[in-house]
Every structure is written in structure tokens, then in C-alpha cells.
Amino acid sequence: MSNNRTLGAVALLMAAILAIFGWGLVAPFAYEPVGPRAFPMITALVIGICGAILLVQGGGEAEPVNRKTLIGLIMLCLTLLIYAVLFERLGYVLSTLGMSTVVALIFGAKPHQAILSAVVLSVGSYLLFDHGLDVVLPTGLLGDLL
Amino acid sequence: METLAFLMHGFAVAATPTNLGLAAMGAVVGTMVGVLPGLGPVNAVAMLVPVVFALGLPPESSMILMAAIYIGSEYGGRISAILINVPGEASAVMTALEGYPLSRQGLAGVALSLSAVTSFIGSLLATIGIVLFAPILSKWALAFGPVEYVALMVFAFACLTGLLADQPVKALLAAGIGLALSTIGIDANSGVMRYTFDMPNLIDGLAFSTLVIGLFAISELLILLQTHHGEKSVQIPKGGRKLFNLSELRFTFPAALRGSAIGFFIGLLPGAGGTVGSALAYSTERKMAERSAKTNRFGNGDLRGLATVEAANNSASNSNFIPMLTLGIPSSGTTAIMLGVLTLYNLTPGPMLFTSQPDLVWGLIASLFIGNIMLLAMNIPLVGVFARMLTVPAWVLVPFIVVVSAVGVYSGKSASFDLVLMVAVGAIAYWLRRLQVPMAPLILGFVLGGILETNLRRALSLSAGDAQILWSSWIAIVLWAAAVAILVLPHVLRRLLPPEARLSED
Numbered sequence: 001m002s003n004n005r006t007l008g009a010v011a012l013l014m015a016a017i018l019a020i021f022g023w024g025l026v027a028p029f030a031y032e033p034v035g036p037r038a039f040p041m042i043t044a045l046v047i048g049i050c051g052a053i054l055l056v057q058g059g060g061e062a063e064p065v066n067r068k069t070l071i072g073l074i075m076l077c078l079t080l081l082i083y084a085v086l087f088e089r090l091g092y093v094l095s096t097l098g099m100s101t102v103v104a105l106i107f108g109a110k111p112h113q114a115i116l117s118a119v120v121l122s123v124g125s126y127l128l129f130d131h132g133l134d135v136v137l138p139t140g141l142l143g144d145l146l
Numbered sequence: 147m148e149t150l151a152f153l154m155h156g157f158a159v160a161a162t163p164t165n166l167g168l169a170a171m172g173a174v175v176g177t178m179v180g181v182l183p184g185l186g187p188v189n190a191v192a193m194l195v196p197v198v199f200a201l202g203l204p205p206e207s208s209m210i211l212m213a214a215i216y217i218g219s220e221y222g223g224r225i226s227a228i229l230i231n232v233p234g235e236a237s238a239v240m241t242a243l244e245g246y247p248l249s250r251q252g253l254a255g256v257a258l259s260l261s262a263v264t265s266f267i268g269s270l271l272a273t274i275g276i277v278l279f280a281p282i283l284s285k286w287a288l289a290f291g292p293v294e295y296v297a298l299m300v301f302a303f304a305c306l307t308g309l310l311a312d313q314p315v316k317a318l319l320a321a322g323i324g325l326a327l328s329t330i331g332i333d334a335n336s337g338v339m340r341y342t343f344d345m346p347n348l349i350d351g352l353a354f355s356t357l358v359i360g361l362f363a364i365s366e367l368l369i370l371l372q373t374h375h376g377e378k379s380v381q382i383p384k385g386g387r388k389l390f391n392l393s394e395l396r397f398t399f400p401a402a403l404r405g406s407a408i409g410f411f412i413g414l415l416p417g418a419g420g421t422v423g424s425a426l427a428y429s430t431e432r433k434m435a436e437r438s439a440k441t442n443r444f445g446n447g448d449l450r451g452l453a454t455v456e457a458a459n460n461s462a463s464n465s466n467f468i469p470m471l472t473l474g475i476p477s478s479g480t481t482a483i484m485l486g487v488l489t490l491y492n493l494t495p496g497p498m499l500f501t502s503q504p505d506l507v508w509g510l511i512a513s514l515f516i517g518n519i520m521l522l523a524m525n526i527p528l529v530g531v532f533a534r535m536l537t538v539p540a541w542v543l544v545p546f547i548v549v550v551s552a553v554g555v556y557s558g559k560s561a562s563f564d565l566v567l568m569v570a571v572g573a574i575a576y577w578l579r580r581l582q583v584p585m586a587p588l589i590l591g592f593v594l595g596g597i598l599e600t601n602l603r604r605a606l607s608l609s610a611g612d613a614q615i616l617w618s619s620w621i622a623i624v625l626w627a628a629a630v631a632i633l634v635l636p637h638v639l640r641r642l643l644p645p646e647a648r649l650s651e652d
Contacts (some may be wrong), residue, residue, distance in 0.1 A: 003581070004581070007316075007319075007578075007581050008582070011319055014323070018341075019324055021341060021343075022340070023343070024237075025333075025335035025340055026338070026340050027333075027335075027337070027338055028336075029336075031335075031336075032606075032607045033602045033606055033610055033611030034602070034606045034608060034611065035336060035338075035608070036333040036335065036336045036340060037337040038603075039325075039329060039598075039599040039602065039603075040326065040329045040340060040341075043325040043326040043329065044326070046318065046319075046321075046322035046325070047319060047322040047323065048237075050315050050316075050318050050319035050322060051319070054315060054319070054375050055314075056318075060313075060581065060582070062581055062582075062650070063580075064279075065174060065198060065372055066310065066423050066511055068159065069371065069372055072371050073371060073372070074574075075370055076367065076368060077368070077569070077573050080548065080569045080572070081566065081569050083552070084552070084565035084566045084568065084569050084570075085562065085565075087552065087556065087562055087565055088562050089358060090503065091552075096552075099417050099545065099548060100545035100548075100549070102545055103541075103543070103545045103548060104541040104542075104545055105541075106371065106542040107371065107539075107542055107544050108539075108540070109539070109541035112212055113541065114541065116385070117541065117545065118520045118545065121546060122549075122550060123547055125553070127551050129514040129576070132199060133197075133201065134200070135200045135553060135557045136557075136560070137553065141556055145545075
């Protein structure tokens with residue numbers, strides 16, 4: 001799955017999307033000889049040519065990852081995505097507590113290590129950023145407590 | 147004399163308590179991330195982009211902080227290369243070649259202290275080079291119009307794809323993706339929305355901090371997971387001399403000077419930073435040593451090899467600032483991010499900076515002197531403390547990086563949208579990096595995309611659409627020719643470089 005051919009195909013797809021959605025980019029009143037469309041078209045061309053070369057060339061198989069690592073990678077991506085979505089809804093402290101626990105476990109922490117470090121990190125960083133550095137962070141469910 | 151006055155003014159800027167504090171902080175943070183394998187200046191600087199805004203730092207202070215991190219990580223990268231044979235960052239690959247054998251022979255203390263001093267020599271000479279050459283170059287570059295700028299940027303991209311990359315097609319693809327991403331959002335000239343897909347969050351374009359953090363922090367975590375093999379126990383060799391002696395310094399001093407010179411000139415080229423510089427210095431020194439077989443210990447821990455590599459490495463990272471400050475062309479991922487930060491302050495990178503922002507330019511240059519002295523003072527006695535960073539387990543480090551990244555991205559726009567985007571960019575970047583698509587051209591494309599397009603359109607407006615204007619001046623012609631030469635040159639260069647140096651990304 002992960003080789004130059006796939007990369008080339010994806011690049012061609014990207015070039016096509018750029019070209020299709022960019023074709024209609026025409027200024028209602030043109031003050032200059034080159035409008036907003038030309039530059040995106042040039043980049044689409046560059047990407048497309050690179051994609052075509054990679055597609056023809058092939059090869060470049062990426063080193064396969066073992067099953068355990070693959071599961072870890074998917075878990076890590078999902079955790080980060082869920083963290084991003086729940087960041088505002090749950091609030092900073094709760095969402096960080098959950099994220100940090102799971103991520104520490106993925107990176108091989110023992111459960112008590114994961115939970116302890118997550119508590120220290122979420123509360124500590126909240127105090128540092130929100131109170132110390134005046135970065136406003138969402139309070140979420142703990143709204144009244146904080 | 148005029149330069150000297152400006153430099154003195156720069157020292158006045160850099161010596162304010164805030165800026166001194168930031169330089170010291172940057173030096174410590176830089177050395178720490180430099181020590182950690184996988185994390186380098188790019189990652190640290192990327193995570194700091196939103197933080198400097200949250201702190202409300204003026205532009206010169208953020209530049210001083212970021213520069214200190216950049217230089218500091220060059221000092222840090224050598225520590226793990228010497229002690230555990232794992233380069234702390236890309237440009238320390240060559241350091242391990244001679245440094246690790248030395249440490250196996252019980253000379254770790256000597257190797258660490260000597261390389262700290264030669265790093266300092268390289269940095270110092272390169273910084274003097276900046277003072278001498280940057281003002282001249284910037285005066286010359288003031289004559290650049292839109293036509294010359296277009297050619298200059300094409301030259302920069304040619305350097306990146308030709309010199310740096312093992313696989314030029316992938317580097318060019320990365321640059322193309324960066325250029326394409328830079329077109330997202332409202333077009334300032336015509337008011338047309340480009341690739342926003344009716345999402346209000348995209349009208350202003352992709353947020354720079356979201357993109358760099360996704361590219362350099364989140365994707366790095368995924369790479370860390372892939373290379374993570376449980377905790378290594380790091381033992382710092384005990385005993386042995388802590389400090390080099392005078393005859394060792396005298397023995398290696400010429401090598402350090404040669405390394406500094408090579409690093410300096412390589413660092414001037416867009417796209418070629420410490421990695422290429424140190425590789426070239428190493429192979430030069432090795433060839434010279436082979437002529438006198440008596441003292442040649444290359445491969446088994448030759449102090450000259452270590453000295454030249456570290457000098458070249460640091461010299462190149464410092465001279466990187468010349469094209470960045472005078473032409474607005476960054477030559478590494480880190481300087482590209484620093485340049486992007488300047489645009490966030492509404493400053494236009496380019497030769498005008500020297501006249502319009504003397505505080506910033508000269509404060510930064512002066513802070514390089516100060517930062518290097520701090521780093522030398524810190525690195526010899528505290529090397530054991532920094533080496534301790536290697537024992538911090540990944541499960542502590544990774545959640546910390548996620549938190550700093552997320553808070554940084556969120557503080558910019560206060561929108562969950564950018565957090566989701568950050569994760570998506572990180573996952574895609576991980577996939578691209580696995581396929582050996584380099585990230586430096588991508589971020590360079592994104593930073594330069596807007597400037598390139600503006601200048602291209604301006605040039606063609608001047609000629610009413612006639613493309614011939616693009617090679618109408620002799621400066622432009624020279625740059626176009628140089629761009630072509632650069633694309634041919636690597637085939638020659640590649641024969642000169644040892645194979646270890648071919649893969650580089652910084």
C-alpha cells in the first residue's frame with residue numbers, strides 16, 4: 001500500500017482536485033493580466049507532473065510496520081482525534097486527563113504511572129497556561145469549579 | 147564603521163533583561179530537544195509559534211528565543227551522538243562516526259568538551275561572517291524587483307530539491323503541496339475565495355501555527371511510536387578526563403577552522419544546512435588525514451573528525467541566517483518557520499528588514515553571539531544534566547508534547563476546527579514522511595507561496611502579461627542559470643559525499 005505508486009496516484013488525485021475546483025476561480029473584475037487562477041493551476045501542474053513520474057517509476061516500498069505498531073498508530077491517531085473533538089465540550093482538564101492516560105498507555109506506561117502522570121499534567125498545565133500565561137482554555141464540564 | 151554602530155545597537159537590544167532571559171531559556175530548551183533523538187529544533191520552534199504570540203512578545207524577542215533554540219539544539223544533538231551513538235538530530239549523524247568510538251575508549255569527557263569548544267568556534271566564526279556579509283548582501287538585494295524575486299525563489303526551490311533531497315521528485319512534490327496549501331483562503335488581489343469549500347474557518351487561509359504543529363509535532367509523535375523500543379538505559383561513562391588538554395586542542399584547531407569555513411559556505415545555500423555541511427567537512431578532513439597515515443585514526447575515533455564536523459554543523463546553522471535575513475529565503479525547516487513567524491507580525495521578509503527593522507535584525511545577530519557564549523558556558527559543566535534527558539520515558543514526554551501543541555493551536559483561533567485539522571495534517575504528514583517525502587520544502591512552499599505569487603503577478607502586470615519579462619534582467623538570468631546548475635550539480639556532489647549523508651531533513 002505504501003509505495004511510490006500510491007503516492008503518485010494520490011498526487012495526481014490532488015492535482016485533479018486543485019484543477020477542477022480552481023478552474024472557476026476568475027475575478028469578477030480583472031485589474032491585472034494574471035488573475036487568481038493562474039498560480040493554483042501552476043501548482044496543480046507541478047504536483048501532477050511529480051505524481052505522474054512517481055506513478056510510472058514505482059518502487060520505494062516503505063518499511064512495513066509490525067501489527068503491534070500499526071495498532072498503536074491507529075490508536076494514537078484516534079485518541080488525538082477524539083481529544084480534538086472533545087477539547088471544548090469536556091473542557092481542557094478532563095479531555096487532557098483522558099488523552100494523557102491513553103497516550104501514556106500506548107507508549108508503554110504501567111496503568112498507575114499513566115494515571116498519575118495524566119493528573120499532574122492536566123492540572124499542572126491548566127494552572128500554568130490559564131492562570132500563569134493567560135491563555136484562555138475551555139472549562140467545559142468543570143465550568144463552575146475552575 | 148556603520149556596521150559596528152549597528153552591532154552595538156544590536157547588543158543593546160539583545161542585552162535587555164527579557165531578551166537575555168529568553169536567549170538563556172532558548173539555549174536550555176534547544177539543548178534539551180537536541181539531546182532527544184527524534185526531536186529537533188524544527189519541532190521545538192514549531193510548538194513555540196503560538197506560544198510567543200500568547201505571551202505577546204515583540205518580534206525581535208521571539209526571533210531571539212527561536213534562534214537560541216535552533217543553535218542550542220546543534221549543541222545538544224552531539225551529546226546523544228557521542229554517548230549512545232544515536233544522533234539527537236539529523237545534522238549530528240556525522241558526529242557519531244568519530245564521537246562514539248571515542249566514548250567507547252573512555253574518552254567521552256574529552257569528546258564532549260572538545261566538541262563543545264569546536265561547536266563554539268564554528269558558531270562564532272559564522273556569526274562574524276554574518277556581521278561582515280549580511281549588510282552588503284542586503285544592500286545589493288535592495289535592487290531586487292518582482293522579476294528578480296521570482297527567479298530567486300525558483301532558485302531556492304531548485305536548491306532544496308536538488309541539493310538536499312535524495313529523491314528530487316518527492317522534494318518537488320512537497321514544495322508543490324506547500325505552494326498549493328498557501329493558495330487556500332481569500333485572494334488579496336481580487337477578493338476571490340480559493341479552495342475554502344464554504345468553510346468559514348478557511349477564509350483567512352490555513353493557520354500557519356496549525357500547519358507547522360501538525361507537520362512537525364504531531365507527525366513526529368507517530369514516528370516516535372514507530373521507532374519506540376521500550377526505554378533504553380543510558381549510562382554515562384564514568385571516569386576518564388572531563389576536559390581536553392592543550393595539545394588536543396592544537397591538534398584539532400586547523401580542522402575546526404576548515405570545518406567552519408565549509409559549513410559557512412554550505413549554510414548560505416538555500417536548503418543545505420548543517421547536515422550537508424558537516425558531511426562535506428568530514429569527508430574533506432578524512433581525505434586529508436589519509437595522506438599522512440601515521441596519525442590517521444578516522445573510523446576509530448579521530449578527534450579531528452569530531453572537531454571539523456561539529457564546527458561545520460554549527461557554522462552552517464548560523465550562516466543559514468544570512469539568506470533568511472537578507473533575501474527572505476530560508477534555508478532550513480527551522481528558518482522557514484522563523485520567517486513564517488515574521489509574516490505573522492506583518493513584517494515582510496527580505497532585504498528591507500535591514501533598514502526597516504534594525505532592532506530585529508541586529509538584535510538577533512547580537513543575540514547569536516550572546517547565545518553561543520551561554521551555550522558554551524552551559525555545555526561543558528552541565529553535560530551530565532542534559533544527558534539525563536535521555537532517561538525521560540516516552541510516556542511522559544509524548545502527552546506533554548500533545549498538550550503544548552494543542553494549547554498552542556487552540557490559543558490562536560480558539561476553534562476545535564484547528565485542533566482537528568492539526569491531527570489530520572499530522573497523520574497525512576506521517577504517511578508522507580514514511581514515503582520519504584521531505585517536510586522542509588513543504589513548509590518552505592507554504593511560507594514563500596504567497597510572496598512568490600504576488601511577485602509573479604506584479605511582474606506580469608508590469609509587462610502586461612508578457613512572460614519574457616521574467617528573464618529580462620541579468621540578475622534574473624544568473625539566478626535561472628544557477629537554478630538549472632543546482633539541479634545538475636547534485637549528481638556531481640553525490641559522488642563526493644559519503645553515503646551516510648544522503649538522507650537529510652532539518
